[in-house]
Amino acid sequence: MSNSLWRYVKNVQKMGFKNYVRAMWYIGDAKGGKFVGEDQFGNKYYENLNPEEETPGRQRWVDYTQHNFDASQLPPEWHAWMHHIRKDPPSSDFQMLQASRPKWIGPFRENLSGTRGAFKTYSTTQPKFHAWDPKVSQRAPSASA
Incomplete structure (x- = not known):
């Protein structure tokens, strides 16, 4: 029996089945x-x-x-x-x-990038370019009618 297989079997026996399944699901190894x-x-x-x-x-x-x-x-x-x-x-x-x-260091928070809690900047400056907004006017009635 190889060394790594023996280590694996020993750790499974030490951990128990429930902890073994959890360890395989989260860390991918049976570690004790x-x-x-x-x-x-x-x-x-x-x-x-x-x-x-x-x-x-x-x-x-x-x-x-x-x-x-x-x-x-x-x-x-x-x-x-x-x-x-x-x-x-x-x-x-x-x-x-x-x-x-120190008091100036706030409490630890995880990085929320990519989640709904991520920081989003808010700009108060006007944009330099505006998108074209077409204005449709009413057609004149035709003379032939």
Whole structure:
């Protein structure tokens, strides 16, 4: 039995059938790992540091709560952990727990481009060119009638 097939079977046994189906639907892989934390939106973060089970660079992943998920739904502190910028997750990182967010930085919101909630500019200037609007006048009655 190959190493990747054995890893797959072990992870399916650890996860259970329901979690296996959800993982295959959302991330396309049967992964098993340690639960690391959860953000304010309900996204759950996992990590597996065993080099025999996971490929380097793929040992951290997120389980989104929404069905239509997007990478912009990760808060900045979790994004830094996911991309190996920070070693410890925000839920256990002492510096992240002690630091307070400055008041001039607003609350985190996902990128809404391409959705109904996207920002649309409103222009108050008059257009330089106007489309031609034909004006139809009444015909004169014919003299032969």
